[in-house]
Amino acid sequence: MPVPFAADSAAEAVSVTGWGRTAPSSAQVLRPGSYEEAVRAVRECGGRGTIARGLGRAYGDAAQNAGGAVLDMTGLDRIHEIDAVNGLVVCDAGVSLHRLMQVLLPLGWFVPVSPGTRYVTVGGAIGADIHGKNHHVSGSFCRHVRAIELLTGDGETRLVTPEDEPDLFWATAGGMGLTGIVLAATVELMPVETSMMTVDTERATDLDDLMARLTAEDHRYRYSVAWIDLLARGAKTGRAVLTRGDHAPLDALPPRLRDEPLAFRPGRLPAAPRFLPDGLLGRRSVGLFNEFWYRKAPREQRGRLQRLSSFFHPLDGLPEWNRIYGRGGFVQYQFVVGHGEEEALRRIVRRIGSRRCPSFLAVLKRFGDADPGWLSFPVPGWTLALDIPAAMPGLAAFLDELDDEVAAAGGRVYLAKDARLRPDVLARMYPRLDAFRDLRTRYDPRGAITSDLARRLGV
Numbered sequence: 316m317p318v319p320f321a322a323d324s325a326a327e328a329v330s331v332t333g334w335g336r337t338a339p340s341s342a343q344v345l346r347p348g349s350y351e352e353a354v355r356a357v358r359e360c361g362g363r364g365t366i367a368r369g370l371g372r373a374y375g376d377a378a379q380n381a382g383g384a385v386l387d388m389t390g391l392d393r394i395h396e397i398d399a400v401n402g403l404v405v406c407d408a409g410v411s412l413h414r415l416m417q418v419l420l421p422l423g424w425f426v427p428v429s430p431g432t433r434y435v436t437v438g439g440a441i442g443a444d445i446h447g448k449n450h451h452v453s454g455s456f457c458r459h460v461r462a463i464e465l466l467t468g469d470g471e472t473r474l475v476t477p478e479d480e481p482d483l484f485w486a487t488a489g490g491m492g493l494t495g496i497v498l499a500a501t502v503e504l505m506p507v508e509t510s511m512m513t514v515d516t517e518r519a520t521d522l523d524d525l526m527a528r529l530t531a532e533d534h535r536y537r538y539s540v541a542w543i544d545l546l547a548r549g550a551k552t553g554r555a556v557l558t559r560g561d562h563a564p565l566d567a568l569p570p571r572l573r574d575e576p577l578a579f580r581p582g583r584l585p586a587a588p589r590f591l592p593d594g595l596l597g598r599r600s601v602g603l604f605n606e607f608w609y610r611k612a613p614r615e616q617r618g619r620l621q622r623l624s625s626f627f628h629p630l631d632g633l634p635e636w637n638r639i640y641g642r643g644g645f646v647q648y649q650f651v652v653g654h655g656e657e658e659a660l661r662r663i664v665r666r667i668g669s670r671r672c673p674s675f676l677a678v679l680k681r682f683g684d685a686d687p688g689w690l691s692f693p694v695p696g697w698t699l700a701l702d703i704p705a706a707m708p709g710l711a712a713f714l715d716e717l718d719d720e721v722a723a724a725g726g727r728v729y730l731a732k733d734a735r736l737r738p739d740v741l742a743r744m745y746p747r748l749d750a751f752r753d754l755r756t757r758y759d760p761r762g763a764i765t766s767d768l769a770r771r772l773g774v
């Protein structure tokens with residue numbers, strides 16, 4: 316990706332994709348190094364507009380803008396202020412959660428919400444209002460954001476707080492970058508005594524067993540998530556490995572770890588091979604992997620100490636793992652259906668199983684209360700996320716059918732993962748969409764802020 320900033324230059328367009336590597340489009344990528352440069356980029360952008368981009372971990376086309384400009388925000392990466400007494404950080408939007416962990420953990424603070432990768436920016440975390448394994452306890456990221464410095468499409472920079480400008484704040488939370496460019500934010504942190512986790516693991520024999528375990532015990536844990544075997548069928552449908560835990564207190568560490576209880580040393584392997592032989596991620600191999608993964612997990616294990624990075628971000632140890640799906644890339648499908656819609660979840664899991672989707676990265680989680688963000692994804696209920704190679708025959712039609720099933724159950728799909736939803740279905744899933752559109756027009760009469768996702772879905 317080119318780095319120089321020049322709003323008015325004839326910088327060449329380059330191909331941009333999301334993490335799933337599907338639906339590439341060409342845009343002029345500009346990398347502002349100051350707020351002034353970002354303001355200029357918005358004020359001077361052409362008719363195809365501009366969109367903010369963080370570390371490109373959204374799977375679909377949210378941080379792309381065909382024929383227009385993409386603002387790579389990673390050049391704005393200053394940490395302005397840390398209040399180590401009250402647990403607050405003020406930083407630029409391009410600062411990654413990885414960097415925050417490096418800086419804040421030694422001070423005894425952790426980010427309030429962490430997704431399955433720490434290579435996301437604060438701006439991306441706000442844009443998608445990301446959730447973590449602690450959603451049932453802590454809600455999504457923006458609940459912990461005190462203030463946002465927002466550059467709106469009219470070229471103005473505003474300090475937006477949930478108290479003073481609730482509409483603009485909660486439209487921005489999960490608004491996929493479409494209310495403007497987040498320049499900086501103030502985020503509340505969570506105190507921790509160590510950088511280790513205490514983890515309980517158990518196996519669930521099928522989907523009902525899994526849901527029963529999650530319902531009965533989730534309230535006892537800050538973090539909870541289940542890996543689910545979506546290739547298992549019959550009596551084993553929905554079998555899973557459930558991991559739950561919390562930050563380890565100091566007195567849980569063995570003496571050898573107590574000297575540096577807050578050390579943050581995530582491991583990193585060499586990058587994944589660019590292209591694996593065709594068929595390696597086929598049904599048979601993924602089926603074998605899933606069988607191995609399920610059996611390898613302890614039937615029940617309590618209080619195991621685990622590094623924070625292994626617990627939260629196991630995939631970050633393998634850079635560029637998204638390339639293992641080959642040139643065609645992959646789709647991540649994540650949806651949520653509410654409590655009381657368990658039958659819809661069962662049906663969908665059975666359908667995925669009978670389609671034999673070769674998915675080895677599938678997780679089920681139980682969300683807590685809905686978040687106030689107008690387009691925030693979480694609602695109380697069950698969320699399932701799975702990876703599927705984009706080359707799977709009949710995938711588009713199959714996912715359209717799942718969308719209809721999810722919408723009929725009052726559920727929704729997650730826009731940060733999406734590359735293919737239809738606009739009519741979006742409106743059924745997100746009831747505040749019209750209010751969101753109105754707000755955008757108010758703050759961005761020229762339509763300067765836009766993206767491939769916005770055009771595809773008519774947002």
Ligand SMILES: Cc1cc2nc3c(=O)[nH]c(=O)nc-3n(C[C@H](O)[C@H](O)[C@H](O)COP(=O)(O)OP(=O)(O)OC[C@H]3O[C@@H](n4cnc5c(N)ncnc54)[C@H](O)[C@@H]3O)c2cc1C
Pocket residue numbers: 334366367368369370371372373374377378388408409429430431432434435436437438439440441442443444445446447448490491492493495496497498630731732
């Ligand atoms: C391995 C993996 C695991 C993941 N696990 C989770 C998970 O557990 N929970 C979860 O919620 N998500 C998860 N995600 C998705 C990821 O957290 C979100 O897509 C996040 O938005 C990515 O941040 P980014 O900095 O890479 O932003 P990008 O992908 O570059 O952009 C994402 C969106 O944020 C907007 N945006 C980015 N920066 C700004 C800014 N400065 N101002 C305004 N808008 C901005 C963009 O316009 C775009 O709409 C995961 C992704 C991966 C690859």
